[in-house]
Amino acid sequence: MAEKAIAIRGLNYSYPDGTKALKGITLNIAEGESVGIIGPNGAGKSTLLLQLNGILRGAGNIKIFGTEVEEKNYGKIRGMVGVVFQEPDNQLFMPTVFDDVAFGPLNMGLAKEQVGERVEDALTKVDMLPAMRKTSHHLSFGEKKRVSVATVLSMSPKVIALDEPSSNLDPKHRRGLIDLLNSFDMTKVVVTHDLDLVSKVCSRVIIIDRGEITADGLAADILNDRELLAKHDLAAD
Amino acid sequence: MHYLPADKYCGVKSLIHNLDPRVKIGGLVLYILAVVSTKPEAYSSFLLYGLLVFLLLFLSKIPLSYLLKRSAVVIPFVFFITLFIPFLKEGEVLRQFSFGTINLSLSREGLMIAWNVLIKSYLSIVVIIIMVSSGNFADLLKGLERMGVPSLFIMVISFMYRYLFIIGGTLTAMKNAKDSRSVGGARWLQTRALGNMVGTLFIRSYERGEKVYLAMCARGFDGTVKTMAEAKLKRVDIIFISTSFILLSAIFICGRFYG
Secondary structure, eight states: OOOEEEEEEEEEEEOTTSOEEEEEEEEEEETTOEEEEEOSTTSSHHHHHHHTTTSSOOEEEEEETTEEOSGGGHHHHHHHEEEEOSOHHHHOOSSSHHHHHHHHHHHTTOOHHHHHHHHHHHHHHTTOGGGTTSOGGGSOHHHHHHHHHHHHHTTOOSEEEEESTTTTOOHHHHHHHHHHHHTOOSEEEEEOSOHHHHHHHOSEEEEEETTEEEEEEEHHHHHHOHHHHHHTTOOOO | OOOOGGGTTTTOOOTTTTSOHHHHHHHHHHHHHHHHTSOTTOHHHHHHHHHHHHHHHHHHTOOHHHHHHHHHHHHHHHHHHHTTHHHHSOSSEEEEEEETTEEEEEEHHHHHHHHHHHHHHHHHHHHHHHHHHSSOHHHHHHHHHHTTOOHHHHHHHHHHHHHHHHHHHHHHHHHHHHHHHOOSOOHHHHHHHHHHHHHHHHHHHHHHHHHHHHHHHHTTOOSOOOOOOOOOOOHHHHHHHHHHHHHHHHHHHHHHHHO
16 A cells, blocks of 8 residues: 555644534545545635644644654645645735745755756646746736646645635636646645536545545545435535 | 736836846936935036936836826925925025915025925936836845845835735725615715725735735745845846946036036
8 A cells, every 4th residue: 555645643623712623533645645625615624624734733643644743843744745725815925926936945945946947847837937927916816826836836745735726717727727636646635615626636535524524435436426415515406 | 917007017128127126226226316416506417317317218118108197196295395495495585475464485595495306306206217117026126135125124015015906906895895785875874884894904904914824834934034046247237337327427526516
């Protein structure tokens, strides 16, 4: 069996107001796996995603390639787990596209030449190299989304975690995003409501409802189980 | 996609656009220093400084109409400040005006000060506009950073530039939502809604700040700002700054002796 990319043991998390967001999550994800996390609104999907690199910390234990997610390892963990946030305007905060994509590698302490190479490489992968010197508020939404992915790719993460990657994208850009995700061979975790995207990108699906894992299995099995999807408010009709 | 008025000509290709931002900032400082230290009576010097503005404008391919429009935003402030000086300053009286009990006298010294303030500020303003408009704002920030402005300070300005539109967009969205539901009703009710909107806008901006900070942390931000310094000065940069220095010194010195 491939190495465990993500190992979560007994993870509990409550919001500051006391609401329980995650209850006893235990989960293993193997290296190279592509996992879709689905569930109704407010189920705790995004909260779980932010636990993977220590942005949110709950009680329990998370290991990324054997390294525990704790404060002293944050630098290493954040180099391994790239999180693409839902809202690109939060992800892109630097004055130019180049600076945004270089932000991660510079924080990793890479040499300047290497940073330059990484930036060009990442922007080429998402087909945004010509926009390198542009300011991100001069980009369209779809372009911003692709640059957001590049800001994480430039860090060469072993795990890429995306929060609602297809939200607000038009059909053409959404298709482009699916192709882009399928071209990555690192471990992927995608939190989304877009079941079609899951079926095209993920081999495994996990359903989270009210902070608990209620189903975990092959994408083909879960996505065809209409009864199960309806039970968790995931069926459209 | 949003553009600041100052971004309108940032993509044009010209000699000035091509200059290193440090050279632009340096040239700008030199120009302002030369202009402000010229004697107010050196009229021919001011004429020459004005010709330099036209030269810059020509080289930067920015239309004159744009420059006039942009400067029209700033100059009224200066104008209203200087408006009263000729009447307040004591000196050789050129003309007397009386409105009932109020007597106003226009003095030569006061007029000279007003001219001095107006011409110097206008010349400085137009050159600032050309320098800021002829290139990327981000590059200008980079230039400032490489000239030793603390990176934290640069970060604050760059965030402001980056999020100005987003906060503006949030405000427009809230205003549209309010207008869609404002059917009649008293005016004071609408004003109250505006007050609430300002509060909401503040909270949203604050939350946005938190989220951006989290996104920074997620990419390994540890409190120190790291950026890439790149590019050496090109030949055209050196030529531009030396020519500017020589021309400005020449005009300044002429003003000293022949003004």
